[in-house]
Every structure is written in C-alpha cells, then in structure tokens.
Amino acid sequence: MAESQLRALAAEITKLADSFATSLEEKNLPEASFSVDSPMSHKGITAEMFMTRQTLSDKLQDMWYLVQGPSESVHNYVHNVVPDAACLNVLNHFNFWEAVPLEGSASYSEIAERVSLPLDAVTRLIQHGTTLRLFEEVSSSRVKHTSRSAALARQPGLQALVSSVLDITGAPMMAMASALEKYSKGKSELTQDLSETAFALFHGTGPLGKKYTNSWEYLENDGEGERRGWRQAKFVEFMRYIKEIFHLEGIVLNAYDWQSAGKSTIVDVGGSAGHDAILLARKYPDLKLIVQDMPMVQPVFEADLPDDVRDRVSFVAHDIYQPQPTQADIYIVKMILHDYSESEAAKILKALTPGLRPGNRVIVIEYIGKVDEGEAEGEDDKKKDALPLSIRQMGTATDLRMMAIFNAKERPAESYRGIFKAADERFDVVSLKADPLTFFAVIEAVWRG
Numbered sequence: 001m002a003e004s005q006l007r008a009l010a011a012e013i014t015k016l017a018d019s020f021a022t023s024l025e026e027k028n029l030p031e032a033s034f035s036v037d038s039p040m041s042h043k044g045i046t047a048e049m050f051m052t053r054q055t056l057s058d059k060l061q062d063m064w065y066l067v068q069g070p071s072e073s074v075h076n077y078v079h080n081v082v083p084d085a086a087c088l089n090v091l092n093h094f095n096f097w098e099a100v101p102l103e104g105s106a107s108y109s110e111i112a113e114r115v116s117l118p119l120d121a122v123t124r125l126i127q128h129g130t131t132l133r134l135f136e137e138v139s140s141s142r143v144k145h146t147s148r149s150a151a152l153a154r155q156p157g158l159q160a161l162v163s164s165v166l167d168i169t170g171a172p173m174m175a176m177a178s179a180l181e182k183y184s185k186g187k188s189e190l191t192q193d194l195s196e197t198a199f200a201l202f203h204g205t206g207p208l209g210k211k212y213t214n215s216w217e218y219l220e221n222d223g224e225g226e227r228r229g230w231r232q233a234k235f236v237e238f239m240r241y242i243k244e245i246f247h248l249e250g251i252v253l254n255a256y257d258w259q260s261a262g263k264s265t266i267v268d269v270g271g272s273a274g275h276d277a278i279l280l281a282r283k284y285p286d287l288k289l290i291v292q293d294m295p296m297v298q299p300v301f302e303a304d305l306p307d308d309v310r311d312r313v314s315f316v317a318h319d320i321y322q323p324q325p326t327q328a329d330i331y332i333v334k335m336i337l338h339d340y341s342e343s344e345a346a347k348i349l350k351a352l353t354p355g356l357r358p359g360n361r362v363i364v365i366e367y368i369g370k371v372d373e374g375e376a377e378g379e380d381d382k383k384k385d386a387l388p389l390s391i392r393q394m395g396t397a398t399d400l401r402m403m404a405i406f407n408a409k410e411r412p413a414e415s416y417r418g419i420f421k422a423a424d425e426r427f428d429v430v431s432l433k434a435d436p437l438t439f440f441a442v443i444e445a446v447w448r449g
C-alpha cells in the first residue's frame, strides 16, 4: 500500500510546530493561545521563524484539503467563506468587541442592547462567530472573549483594517465575474478604465442607493451629516496600523538621506493624516512638511496633529490628479501608485510636473507584493517556488483586490521606471531599491527640467 500522505503531512506538521515552539521558548517569547490574556501577535519572531510559521500554515491548509477530500473541500469552503466574512464584518461594524468586557462575560441581551440590534440577530451572529473562535459561549445565554475577539477589542487599527478591507472591498469583489463578463470578455487585455471595475459596477448601479466610481469617493462621501467622513477616519486608522505592523517607520526614514535635505520643503502626496510627515518632522527639525490628501482627511489631521510639530507640518486638501499647487524640493508618493493601473499612475506623476524645478525629487515608496516576473525566467520561477503558498497568497490576494477595485495590479519594482518615463521624459530615475524581505521598494527620480 502507498504511504499515507496524511501521516507524512502530520509528521511534517509536528516537526514544524515543534521547531516554531522551540524557537519561541529560546527567544523567551510567549506562545499565542485562545485565552484572553494571550499575546496579540507573535511579535519579535525572526525572518526564519516567520518562514517556518508560513510553511506550517501551508501544511495545515494541505491537511485540511486532504482530510476533507477534493469535492468536499470545495463544497465546505463555498458553504462557509461568505457567511464567515459577513459575520466578521457585521460584528466589527457594530463593535461587538466592546459590547463584551475583556474580563468576565456578557449575556446575549446585554450585547443586543449595547450594539442596538435585535436579540435574535445578535445571538445568531455570535453563534457563528464562536465557530471562528471569535467569542466563546460560557453558558447558553452568555459569552466571553477569546484571544481573537479580544485582539479586535484592544486594537482599533485591526478594527479599521476589517472595515477598510472587508467592508469596502468584500461585496464589490463578488461582482468581479460580472465586471469581467461586461468589460473584458473576449478582449486580449484587461480594461484599465477606472469606471469599468467590479467596484464601479457594484456601486454604479446603486445597491446602496449611491453611485461611487472608486473606493476613495466612497470613503470620502459615505455617511450623512456628521457621519460623513467616518470611513476616511477609519482608513487613516488602518494606515497607521499598517505602518505599525509592517514597521514602515524604518522604510520612510531610510528612503532618502533626509539629513542632506537641510532646510527643505517636502510634500507628502496622499499623505493620509500625516503619520509619515510627523515622523520626519520630529527626526529632522529643519524640514517643513505639507501633507496633501482628500478633504475629509483634514479633520482627522487637525485633531491628531501633535503640538511639537504644529509649526512645521500642515495640511492642504488636494486631488492627486490635479496639477500640483505647492512648490517643494521633494515630493513623497507613498503607497499611492500601487492602487492605480500604469496609465493612471503615470497621470498622477504627470500632475506633479507643472511646478517642478530642475533638481527637485520625487520619492515613490511602494509595496511590492509580487516577485518580479519576466526577466531571467528560470531564476524567478525558482524564487517563486521557494516561497510558501501562504506568502504568495498575500501577494495574489492584494493583486485581485487591485483588479476588482481599480483595474490595477501588483507590479514588480522595475515597472516604476517605465511609469516615470511615461509620465514625463524629464524624470531621471536615479535609484531603485527593492527589499524582498520588507516587500517595499523606494524609487527616487530627479527632475531634469
């Protein structure tokens, strides 16, 4: 009889889990558990431990597929995936996390009162949540937190991530089949038109009563009266969270020799509520920074701007597609172009050019979710194969999200040379550094004029 694949996988899982647990012990790092006092994340793990963890995740996923068998693994996935996502989204939207105390428990009726929803809906939502280890029943009428629901209660940034990724892109992504059917079927290239995305199709026909072409318009305009802008405020929180979990401070500080910039003026184009500008202002007292973003970001900026940098960091509402109104020495464009197709990204860079003077710089800092493809095919295939599927999936998932929301795609770092060139021949790309470990690239261009 052939050797059991299940046993072989189980042995690999045991070995990898043992290796991960041993490394945690050696580094004196606590192991995560389902209990409310568990660490929120495995902070402090090395790159090697990260790879072990992701390889272990791959094996566990394979085990799941194989124990279910091919048909049922598909069937069961389809059965659960959307209710799972919808449940998490609703729990998050109504902030069930804070309706249950971190210590102790709450009854279903207490939670219903706190989240202002009918008891029946609350009970059913939480009961599904418990199958995902979000809350745990302590009796037939009371629940307490697990570590996963507690992580959401404790981290507004994680709540903002659920809101900004799941709530904004979840339903529109399910319209991808209809969008491809309508705009790209039978064509050799995917449309790059921003009005022909799954997002635009979903919102353009007004399922929620409003028409939005892209997610930025939605973030900016959703909500009536006082509530308008709530999604922008969440998105700002999401960006701060991303900065924290991916340790982006170092990437911003190392993107350029800021000391050499002296008394420069810097514009952070699409700079959210100024987290990067504040970081640079604090570290380099000679720099003056102007943050540009959409109007509904301004109240968040004003409310959160620390006193110590008030005289050097300011905000101007500006649309990145419009000609740049501010004269500066350096323009930072961080995590912006990523959301747009090459032609749209070139338009955004082109909009910077009217006021540029020779020697001015544009520093693009961008997430690179995919391994470079194209050149040296054999080598790249090897690099790609070496990556655990769970890591590749992070890149391919972002890539599909980009397709659904912006008709854009994950691009290799090198493609930014072409985007600068398409924007204007007078840009000289003087440096391009991509770090596969951080998934970020820094591309620096100087305006020749």
Ligand SMILES: C[S@@+](CC[C@H](N)C(=O)[O-])C[C@H]1O[C@@H](n2cnc3c(N)ncnc32)[C@H](O)[C@@H]1O
Pocket (backbone or CB within 6 Å): 216, 239, 269, 270, 271, 272, 273, 292, 293, 294, 297, 318, 319, 320, 321, 333, 334, 335, 336
């Ligand atoms: C992914 S976030 C990046 C934020 C920030 N640069 C960072 O790295 O954390 C993209 C930003 O671009 C802004 N944005 C999108 N479209 C814009 C537009 N047309 N005009 C101005 N800002 C825009 C969004 O509001 C958001 O703050």
